[in-house]
Amino acid sequence: MGAPLAIRKESPLATGLLLNALIFLAAAVLIVPVFKRLGLGEVLGYLAAGVVIGPSVLALVPDAEAVLQFAQVGIVFLLFVIGLELKPARLRVMRKAVFGFGSLQVAVTTALLALAAWSLGLSPAAALVVGFSLGLCSTPLVLHLLGERKELQTRHGRHAFALLLFQDLAAIPVLAAIPILAADALMADGAAPLLREVALAAGAFTGLIVGGRYLLRPLFHYAAATRSREVFAGTALLVVIGAALLMELAGLSMALGAFIAGVLLADSEYRHNIEADIEPFRGLLLGLFFMAVGMMAEIGLLAEMPLAILGLTLGLVLLKGLSVTLAARLYRSGWKEASNLAVLLSQGGEFGFVLLSAAAAAALLDQALVSLLILVVSLSMATTPLLFQLHVHGLRRLFVTQRAKPAYDRPSDESPEILIAGFGRFGQIMGRALQGLKIPYTVLDINADQVEFVRRYGNKVYFGDASRTDLLEAAGAGRARVLVVAVGDPEASMRIVEQVKRRFPHLRLYARARNRYHAHLLMRAGVTNLVRELLPASLELTREALVGLGISRDQAQHTIDTFRPHDEQALRRQLEVFGNEKQLIQTIQEAARELEALYEADEDIATRMEEIPRRRD
Known part of the structure; x- marks a missing residue:
């Protein structure tokens, strides 16, 4: 019991270093965030x-x-x-x-x-x-x-x-x-x-360049072969500090030595x-x-x-x-x-x-x-x-070149069945499908460069702000049956929805939701036909990952089919507590527990999940 006490009494250097470290950390934590918030x-x-x-x-x-x-x-x-x-x-x-x-x-x-x-x-x-x-x-x-x-x-x-x-x-x-x-x-x-x-x-x-060219890759190959993250990190520190000290001893800049070592490793697989x-x-x-x-x-x-x-x-x-x-x-x-x-x-x-x-x-x-x-x-x-x-x-x-803002197009009313607001990647996929079905549609997009680019491929796209009722009217909104809000910006999306709900209440609205928050905004505005843009792709990839674990494709699809309605119900429940962060967190945690219970109650899913660890072993 005496040795530790003796160590504590005889280590003023360690105490001093720890105290200095504490002072630096405290000063940084207290002062730096203030300057960041002030934008400095x-x-x-x-x-x-x-x-x-x-x-x-x-x-x-x-x-x-x-x-x-x-x-x-x-x-x-x-x-x-x-x-x-x-x-x-x-x-x-x-x-x-x-x-x-x-x-x-x-x-x-x-x-x-x-x-x-x-x-x-x-x-x-x-x-x-x-x-x-x-x-x-x-x-x-x-x-x-x-x-x-x-x-x-x-x-x-x-x-x-x-x-x-x-x-x-x-x-x-x-x-x-x-x-x-x-x-x-x-x-x-x-x-x-x-x-x-x-x-x-x-x-x-010269020695650093020649030596580094022939020694660094074998050194890191040896470190990687140990499969030890600590050894690999130690090797990286060894190279940096070693190159810096070599230049320092030669009267050159330590930073220059480290920079050269970095350049020599820039093409490395490590x-x-x-x-x-x-x-x-x-x-x-x-x-x-x-x-x-x-x-x-x-x-x-x-x-x-x-x-x-x-x-x-x-x-x-x-x-x-x-x-x-x-x-x-x-x-x-x-x-x-x-x-x-x-x-x-x-x-x-x-x-x-x-x-x-x-x-x-x-x-x-x-x-x-x-x-x-x-x-x-x-x-x-x-x-x-x-x-x-x-x-x-x-x-x-x-110094920003002030380009004259092009005037909005005046769309021609060709009695389209569908109007599409926004023609990025999301809207273009829908447009290709409609074109294949020979269903007439008209597109409004506020990005002039995007409009010019898409027109080269023969698409009927007009440059204009879909939140402007006069442009919607000119594009045929009065006789169209469906408006698809495919813009990615939630604020712009909500402006379009508000104007359409007020001026063209007969239009059936279908909207792209960027995330759950955007989905809640759309639902509060009365839009019931919406798709969260990442959800279908995420669920599809989840299904393929389950298949990769050895689960049959039908069973994997059943798992996804079970998840989807539960997630929709959770989304609606979270809408009820929109704006209340504390209740929202509680609702999310409850939904996670409910999903676990739902999967456990499904005998087919529970059996397949139990088989995965045994198959892996």
Whole structure:
């Protein structure tokens, strides 16, 4: 009994780690959801959480620099996952954007910022380092924002990624050159140190590509053969961390190493399994990284010189936006893409922290200046989610090509038997059946592109809003017998139903219900002939799955035939408690128990169900 007590007394490190983990988790859980609900995004929430628990406010976790160094692992996992999604063939296609647009943007941005720093009194060498450091953008921030809006595969998303990749590559030689740029270092040692760094980096880069190409697949094949999920996940972590450390030891970026490992596995048959195992680590560590950036911000400096720091932050954001726009236009991108990139890439980046700290260590920059610049970079990162939201909901709309909305067609009344509102996949199947039976029908669809497409195949489809009674009248609703509401949008569907019930009460309504909720809305409106679009296909597939278990087709059909009327009855009972969530849940649970009892009471079904486990054994 004494040993556990001794362990508890002698493990302050474990207690401290658990306490820090608790603080980070509590801050994220309490603050990030608030920012998401306000529409400000997760990133700004993590940054704010880091500021609150960091040295500048509550000082709950005082060593912000140590946390930031550890949290760099989040970027490693992010770049590995991105590499998994980039096949080598696609990467070759991107080489022009990476080295063409990337080099152009870095050159333009560095020049503008270096000139600004030199005009403020820095030496040429120091101004060059500051210009390049501030010119780097935040890879995880930009990719996270693009991922949130599903814009990674857009043109501006691909160019942003290409630029960020080039910046990571370009930062390596600059980091190696900082000691040489420091006072008299170049004269003392010549170019030998830089050449050694370059040779070491090239060797590590080549070794990772060659070794990874021939070793990674056999390694994952061996891990998969164990049939142990833990072993496979451990192998994925081994590859990511190993590749990152190899690049780090060679003086390159850890994120670059992980990215290369991901690209080498992009064509692998294990790609999806690897991504699923890595994803939880990536999300947690990336959140930790943004919190660490928030912790690094010395808010005390902002209180001491608010105008200077806010002015520098505004100047950085404006200069970077201007430089990115200029580079994009020189690269012959349109104004729309240039504006997207200017907003996305207007901040400083996490690699800037590394370069500025290295410059301070080499006595190229004063430590006080570095602290001020790190705060400016942190504030610029905090502005990006806000600016991107404003851009998406404001400026971006100005670049949307305003096409003249085509006028609705004027349908000709050819006395159809059936009117169909909506001619997507659902309506087209019905139309094919009616056409085969030579039953006249007329279609109204509000999607002009869809109407144009369907007309090419000889279908009689009119562009118009079926909720407009004048168009329905022109289409022959006054003499038609049936209206089929086949639109997929529940709101549009209900508008049509309401207008038809009021203006054409003689029409028999048949409706497509998107889900149970939509079905309840239609039933409340008096529509009794409705089909839930997924129900028939789901029941048909269930029947085939039962046949696959060894049940006869007749018995499987009997099981489905038993389920269907029970489900219809449950749907009607749930309609009675529509809008009361508590009673609805209770009704659903009661229906599930009733179905079990119904199957158990059916001797044929119960007997077949009992046979399945024995047959499997």
